[in-house]
Amino acid sequence: MDRPGSRLARTRRLPETAAVLEIRQAVRAWLPEYAPARAVAVALSGGADSLALTAAAVVEADSVDALIVDHRLQPGSAQVAADAAAAALRLGCRSARVLEVEVGTEGGMEAAARHARYAALGAARAGLPVLLGHTLDDQAETVLLGLARGSGGRSIQGMASYAEPWGRPLLGVRRAVTRQFCADFGATPHEDPHNFSPDFTRVRLRSEALPLLEDVLGGGVAAALARTAEQLREDGAVLDVLATDLLEAARGHRTDPATATDEDTLSIEILATAPAALRRRAIRAWLLAGGAKALTDKHLRAVDALVTAWRGQGGVAVGGGSPRTRLVAGREHGRLTMHRR
The missing domain is CATH 3.40.50.620 (HUPs)
Structure with missing residues (x-):
């Protein structure tokens, strides 16, 4: 009009x-x-x-x-x-x-x-x-x-x-x-x-x-x-920058180069030694980049527990799959992994 x-x-x-x-x-x-x-x-x-x-x-x-x-x-x-x-x-x-x-x-x-x-x-x-x-x-x-x-x-x-x-x-x-x-x-x-x-x-x-x-x-x-x-947005912007640095470090760090793959995985060792606020932000960014949708605090804390409270628990299904598949974050060989199952 x-x-x-x-x-x-x-x-x-x-x-x-x-x-x-x-x-x-x-x-x-x-x-x-x-x-x-x-x-x-x-x-x-x-x-x-x-x-x-x-x-x-x-x-x-x-x-x-x-x-x-x-x-x-x-x-x-x-x-x-x-x-x-x-x-x-x-x-x-x-x-x-x-x-x-x-x-x-x-x-x-x-x-x-x-x-x-x-x-x-x-x-x-x-x-x-x-x-x-x-x-x-x-x-x-x-x-x-x-x-x-x-x-x-x-x-x-x-x-x-x-x-x-x-x-x-x-x-x-x-x-x-x-x-x-x-x-x-x-x-x-x-x-x-x-x-x-x-x-x-x-x-x-x-x-x-x-x-x-x-x-x-x-x-x-x-x-x-x-x-x-x-104030929280200003603080969050700084934390996001630091979390991005942590994410890149966790992606690149491998104790055994022979385990290198093309998959986007994260070092448990690097994540576990980081402050919780940065670690969870880094994990959140990694999950979203991998296709996760509608992440909740429950999802995030369950994936974080794979790093900080490992007791042999299975993978964590996060939103972002399809009717036939689920997007699952897991722990394998000292790294966080993400697969569609």
């Missing part, structure tokens, strides 16, 4: 209110670091967060393409998507495309819808980074969900400002600011009924758990959770 004409001629002037300036500054700061070409796509749902992001991006970037995903899960979703596309063009987007998707059932509706949405956005972005309207509040909810899973520091690192191709300029902005932006701008955002349904865990976190934590702890909880996530 495109419309000819100058972008500047079509761009509505933004009022200079505190909310508008905060969001514009967030987008302005994000662009030179992650999108120096200043051409981006924006995932637009029509809600306040993505609407405010789109309006700010049109002013701050050189060109903006709006991508609107129609999950087709609710009556009237096609009209909501069409309205969002029309709003994008009024704001001054270079183009606006509606992407219809089929939502499966694997992992529940939330996970299936997210998978379908990201797949559609990834296929339609035409090489551009895709801006997502996640806010500081979304970050806090993500950290709490990760904390509940108990899968270690990586699960509570939250979302990054940029993880190619996904950009999140508003991670330091509160959700209330995006709503105020729309009010100041005179835009009416779409209210998705799913965002108020207690059937979804994230909605209950948003409407029940976080407000309770804010009340009990005297406020500032969402911002504190977001700061914690940022």
Whole structure:
């Protein structure tokens, strides 16, 4: 859905209110670091967060393409998507495309819808980074969900400002600011009924758990959770570099050159003498490179036990096989191995 004409001629002037300036500054700061070409796509749902992001991006970037995903899960979703596309063009987007998707059932509706949405956005972005309207509040909810899973520091690192191709300029902005932006701008955002349904865990976190934590702890909880996530991402980046060095050392070290093969195996001796935090990160990277999928903390610790608590136990099946085969990590002749059986 495109419309000819100058972008500047079509761009509505933004009022200079505190909310508008905060969001514009967030987008302005994000662009030179992650999108120096200043051409981006924006995932637009029509809600306040993505609407405010789109309006700010049109002013701050050189060109903006709006991508609107129609999950087709609710009556009237096609009209909501069409309205969002029309709003994008009024704001001054270079183009606006509606992407219809089929939502499966694997992992529940939330996970299936997210998978379908990201797949559609990834296929339609035409090489551009895709801006997502996640806010500081979304970050806090993500950290709490990760904390509940108990899968270690990586699960509570939250979302990054940029993880190619996904950009999140508003991670330091509160959700209330995006709503105020729309009010100041005179835009009416779409209210998705799913965002108020207690059937979804994230909605209950948003409407029940976080407000309770804010009340009990005297406020500032969402911002504190977001700061914690940022600190963990910084620490995690350093640990990942060190774990990569460990992984390469474990791949190359062989006490007996005669046992060398073309298989990607790891030295038990090298891994066993490394700190646990680095060893498990190295093993995780090795498993993922070998085709493992949906690794859990239970999987990782079971493979780690092949190194640190060897009692003759058999191999560990990890996700990533096929209907006829399993991906199995094992221990053979002083090395970690990975086979499809």
